[in-house]
Amino acid sequence: MTHIPVLLKEVMEYLDPKPGDIILDATLNGGGHAEEILKEVGENGKLIGIEQDMEVLEKLKLRIEGNELWEKASLINGNFRNLDELLALCKIEKLDGALFDFGLSSLQLDESDRGFSFQRNAPLLMTFKSGPGPNDLTAADIVNDWGEKDIANVLYGYGGEKYSRRIARGIAEARKKKRIQTTFALVEIIRKSVPAAYRRGRIDCCTRSFQALRIAVNDELNVIEEGIKKAWEMLSEGSRIVTISFHSLEDRIVKNFFKEEAKNGKGKILTKKPLVPSDEEIFLNPRCRSAKLRAMEKGVQAE
Ligand SMILES: C[S@@+](CC[C@H](N)C(=O)[O-])C[C@H]1O[C@@H](n2cnc3c(N)ncnc32)[C@H](O)[C@@H]1O
Structure with missing residues (x-):
């Protein structure tokens, strides 16, 4: 394609x-x-x-x-x-x-292994640059290392995600147990954090969070x-x-x-x-x- x-x-x-x-x-x-x-x-x-x-x-x-x-x-x-x-x-x-x-x-959405798509399991990178170096910010850095409030601000500010606080809370809880490394791990957290009706909505409940993280990672x-x-x-x-x-x-x-x-x-x-x-x-x-x-x-x- x-x-x-x-x-x-x-x-x-x-x-x-x-x-x-x-x-x-x-x-x-x-x-x-x-x-x-x-x-x-x-x-x-x-x-x-x-x-x-x-x-x-x-x-x-x-x-x-x-x-x-x-x-x-x-x-x-x-x-x-x-x-x-x-x-x-x-x-x-x-x-x-x-x-x-x-x-x-x-x-890039369909084929890249950098985690742009929530429909494909991949490392949580989201960098436009292929092969990011140790000093390049990745989506995994944001969800694992940033404060809960800062994550909520990214999801709301860059994705307009109305459940940004609940999702950030879910992320903060999940990472206590294990570092969040993949898109599917993040998808599971998002789905668990939002109300059931939102999960079944017309727009996938992960769309806004993924867009927001990508914008933040690339300082778009x-x-x-x-x-x-x-x-x-x-x-x-x-x-x-x-x-x-x-x-x-x-x-x-x-x-x-x-x-x-x-x-x-x-x-x-x-x-x-x-x-x-x-x-x-x-x-x-x-x-x-x-x-x-x-x-x-x-x-x-x-x-
Ligand atoms: C929507 S596509 C462009 C499609 C292209 N006009 C075509 O018709 O084939 C956007 C492209 O811009 C690249 N890109 C995004 N941000 C960039 C940046 N800051 N500097 C250089 N390339 C960038 C992406 O990697 C992607 O390949």
Whole structure:
């Protein structure tokens, strides 16, 4: 199974890459969007792709081996929060467009052994980075070593989990007996901690806690804020930044950043309301249902 690029037509319309452009895809993954961008920038253009997950990047490299279209691409393993340094290594000083498609792909959710999915038993890591080192924060560190109140705050603040306190209590009790090491161990604790009706609800009772832990582990909200600011600074006049977010916390960061830049006359918001997938796209790719696309064009605006 491959990851289906979300809002592909809309991304291309709003990013509007032209022959000779240098475009950043800050969240490369399977290269679905990148491939379309490469077709547009042509022989004299360039695509810089950043991907934090080395396993994903290796898979992409295998797929594109010998593919001429990808000769104009530089693929970098790293975190887009450091995109200024990463682009400097490629001697790129200006960008003619930047795309951010946040979160993780369906492939990572289905196939990764890093514990993103509550439906798959795996070590409780949740790091986008494959092979985290001893100094990298993992979900196991949070549930085993953080205070009960801090865990509840993460579950509520990043997941909107209404039973955050009960779940944090369950975690604190369970870890007294044994360190919580796997996704299924955590799933069992969550299920035991919440009311039966919630366990049978439309949304799985583990969804919000897993999302919250992933956001905390990867410091996702700060990373997004830093990444889009840096990309925006590197954009040439008249070029565009396009973002796709999957939950309201991500979307709010982008929305506020765009508003602030527009207020300061630094650019024009192209999407007054965020674009969302059509019913047809949701039917073909149900996981895209919460996607929201925002776009902004850089350029000094007359007062
Ligand atoms: C939703 S997928 C992108 C899908 C891609 N646009 C496509 O169509 O194939 C998001 C990707 O961004 C990567 N990612 C998430 N946060 C990142 C970060 N801070 N720096 C670099 N890559 C990141 C994830 O590992 C994942 O592969």
